[in-house]
Amino acid sequence: MIGKPQWLVANGGTILKDARQELGRRIEHPARRAFLQRTLSLGGVSLLSGCALVDADSVETALQRISRVNDRVQGWLFDPRRLAPTYPESMIARPFPFNAFHGEDEIPTIDENGYRLEVSGLVADRHPWTLAELRAMPRTDQVTRHICVEGWSAVGKWGGVRFSDFLRRIGADPHAKYVGFKCADDYYTSIDMPTALHPQTLLALTHDGRTLPPRHGFPMKLRMPTKLGYKNPKHIQAIFVTNTYPGGYWEDQGYNWFGGS
Template sequence: MTQEPEQKSPNTELEIDDGTDTIPRRRFLNLAGAGLLTIGFGSLAEGVVGGISEPLNQQVESLIFQPQQPIPEFPITAIEPDKLIVNSFRGTPTINPDAYRLIIDGEVNNPISLSMSDLQKLPFVSMVIRHVCVEGWAAIVQWGGVRLRDLLAIAKPLPETKYVYFYSADGYYESWDLDSVLHPQTLMAYQKNGQHLAPENGAPLRLASPVKLGYKLSKWVTRIQLTSELGEKRGYWEDLGYEWYAGL
């Protein structure tokens, strides 16, 4: 089956001011990682490669990422209901939705614990985006839920907050940069394609966003922790060698 051409976001390519060329975003990152952008980007490359307190990919990609720039979405008719593959590393956990609570804590002024009823009272957002897996497949999906930045506005992060950890009921864990968390299309989703989220797809609550690869989009999220520093553990797959930033 032929996959539909991928709809590119405004930051997919980096313009090089020679009047002719564009470098695809991931090619740019590969060059930066190899130290090949010194010519023409001397001070930029030196500053990026010289930093050791944050992941290299974050420093480079954050220069390109536009935190408030919406990613173009797809029409409802483009949804691919059979293409979203179910991946998990310990199977689907059993969660009682009536007893479920989402905890948001860490470096915040107002730690909160929200039930599904609480979450569903917040402004509802729906989006049709492409879910991209590092394994090489993709699916256009409609997600519905609450903007993560709306939840953080309730928790009131401290000024020094830079990172956000996500902990799941199956033991999976992830961490994101704060800018990506606050992107207007980063959701805590409880609907998929207009229906209640199925357990195997992350119910009762999962991450959904067009700005990160699929392994960053945690399912069965039970706790969100804000912090000013990344810990030794940064993500289940990242701790096994996967890229930390994993931006699209």
């Protein structure tokens, strides 16, 4: 019998955990493989264009490129003064649907007292924020429609700090291109500065009048009625301002980056 190498015994647990995480990420979207296969079987287009076979990689590259063009078109269409419609409270969806890249059993638990919001990048004041500090800032609320990339929508009520107020407070460079977010469940995303400064973009601390529950992003989420759901990060732990494109969890897999509505 050949014994297990010492390092494997020592690190076995960690290696397994890493592998499981890595595998989990890959298996999560078996449909992506089907996407490529379907690309190949686009018979009608192949026939009409006279091409026997469309190369899957080049098709995906072309589609990605068009998606980036669509980012620019949306940036151009975005009017920083145009407000998303607001609704009467009677239209609020209760219970409000849960949706994430993970199941409800994987919602992170965050200790309120130990929580610190990290701020970095092109900002003047990098001190970490406690929840008490955030709650002490002027707050506002909104009843707006949350539109999911899947197509469904639901009216909800969110309350919190105007993100533009927060960005001003930390001395963020308003000419920077991107604001990025890192979340407690390893989700990450990024948005354009004009949307970050939009008056309806909220650092939401409450949902439906109560402290934001874990399933909707405790201790805070970024609420933007001008963007699709996957652009609204929950359980935010770190915010950074940058000129380097930060991408996002879904965006890196093919969802459109701007994701405006």
